[in-house]
Amino acid sequence: MKIKKIVALSAAAGIALAGLAFTPANAEPVANSYVLVGSDTLQDSTNALTNGTSASGSFVRILSNGTSLGNFDAFGSAAIQTKPNGPFFGRPAGSGAGVNALRASITGNPYSAGGTNTTPAKVITGQVDIARSSSGPGSNANAAGQLLYVPYARDAVAYAYKGGTAAWATLTPVQLKQIFDGTLTTVDGAAIKPRLPQAGSGTRNFFLPAIGYASGTTVAPGVSDVGNATPENDATVLAEGEIIPFSVASWVAQANGVTGTNSTTVAGVQLGSPIAGTTPFTGTAPALVPSATYYASTSFGRDTYLVVENARVVAGAKFDAGLAALVSGTSASLTNFGSSASTPGAVKKKFGFLAPSTTTTQRAYLNL
Incomplete structure (x- = not known):
């Protein structure tokens, strides 16, 4: 219909x-x-x-x-x-x-x-x-x-990370899967630890197949879900060296100041792009604009x-x-x-x- x-x-x-x-x-x-x-x-x-x-x-x-x-x-x-x-x-x-x-x-x-x-x-x-x-x-x-x-509406998913090096800004889907598998624990010489939002999160369930897991996968070997109540789209949950899937729309909205809170200003936190040559948004806060090219991705747009x-x-x-x-x-x-x-x-x-x-x-x- x-x-x-x-x-x-x-x-x-x-x-x-x-x-x-x-x-x-x-x-x-x-x-x-x-x-x-x-x-x-x-x-x-x-x-x-x-x-x-x-x-x-x-x-x-x-x-x-x-x-x-x-x-x-x-x-x-x-x-x-x-x-x-x-x-x-x-x-x-x-x-x-x-x-x-x-x-x-x-x-x-x-x-x-x-x-x-x-x-x-x-x-x-x-x-x-x-x-x-x-x-x-x-x-x-x-x-x-x-x-x-x-x-x-149309959204897209990327990943937020804290610390790391310049190489962390452009992790490939292959690297991301290895990180969430627990087989890639350092990138560019810096230790990296994957995290996932709480069970039932649509962002969590979308992200894992996007980086190479089978459709319907909701867990990753490199992430412990014991007692996991991690809220999605909240960069304050990240410790140094951690990475987590993040809604691009939520990042843009927070950075542009239209939401009640803004976790994107946490020291050392950035949003990375798994799509080569494409950033999730353009501009600078508080005037970020979502990237139509990124959102159109069949893997990371949703x-x-x-x-x-x-x-x-x-x-x-x-x-x-x-x-x-x-x-x-x-x-x-x-x-x-x-x-x-x-x-x-x-x-x-x-x-x-x-x-x-x-x-x-x-x-x-x-x-x-």
């Missing part, structure tokens, strides 16, 4: 770009309407869109029938409450956890955040409406699937997604006009990528994203 098939639904939902006062991007109020959870990579731009921002030069805020959306960060308190009188449940940290929370919200099966989050499993029926995902459905893709992956229940955005008994409008691609939807300063697309560009490579949606998860 193409996004254009549900474009006309925005009017029915009454979504508007509201000229209201600025709301801090890091607030996590209980939602008056729909709730988003999941990917760290997408959270800052969706925070801006749901709470309101003038980053593009024109105030933009996405509402649904005049009510606010609830966008919950991937990291923070162990438990969150997303809707009035709803249960407190483990915060979904990353793309995989976000999709799992959406699945549990649909099925009524108990949800557990997993990993190092010890919040007890809870029934969260109806508590999550949209999952942010920095990766596609992969092997879960199915033409009759119950979930729908709607393209949000489309990102908002995931919803398919039955709620197509005609039928469960159809929800408000939710369908939020992923319709119109100028008043979260998935828009227009160029006008008053559109969500212009906001996403300020956060380091480019237009997705396609507007074609994908269904996934035949069984939830």
Whole structure:
């Protein structure tokens, strides 16, 4: 199904770009309407869109029938409450956890955040409406699937490192795989140690196949995952001589000062490029511009997604006009990528994203 098939639904939902006062991007109020959870990579731009921002030069805020959306960060308190009188449940940290929370919200099966989050499993029926995902459905893709992956924006993945030498700025995919295998422990005479974000991170799961691991690989021999709760896209986690995959869009957004925090200024931290002759971005902070050439890479460029229940955005008994409008691609939807300063697309560009490579949606998860 193409996004254009549900474009006309925005009017029915009454979504508007509201000229209201600025709301801090890091607030996590209980939602008056729909709730988003999941990917760290997408959270800052969706925070801006749901709470309101003038980053593009024109105030933009996405509402649904005049009510606010609830966008919950991937990291923070162990438990969150997303809707009035709803249960407190483990915060979904990353793309995989976000999709799992959406699945549990649909099925009524108990949800557990997993990993190092010890919040007890809870029934969260109806508590999550949209999952942010920095990766596609992969092997879960199915033409009759119950979930729908709607393209949000184009990102790319590189690697952040601390210290090292000039040679570390241009490590090849072959070298990176050896580093994450644990067989290459020094580069240009300097010791190097690989790290990965927490399990369930879309950036982690995308990066490993990009550097040469088999599709679906989520672990690397050179990285110990015991007790791993390392947040993605946070350069402060790096010790001297360490390297970790990093979203280019997140790096650009942080460096340009449109996010709540900026970890790119940590002493000795830089972003490297595994693509010969191409840098992930151009310019200098706070005016970095993502490289269209780098983002177009079939290995390191990636489309990102908002995931919803398919039955709620197509005609039928469960159809929800408000939710369908939020992923319709119109100028008043979260998935828009227009160029006008008053559109969500212009906001996403300020956060380091480019237009997705396609507007074609994908269904996934035949069984939830």
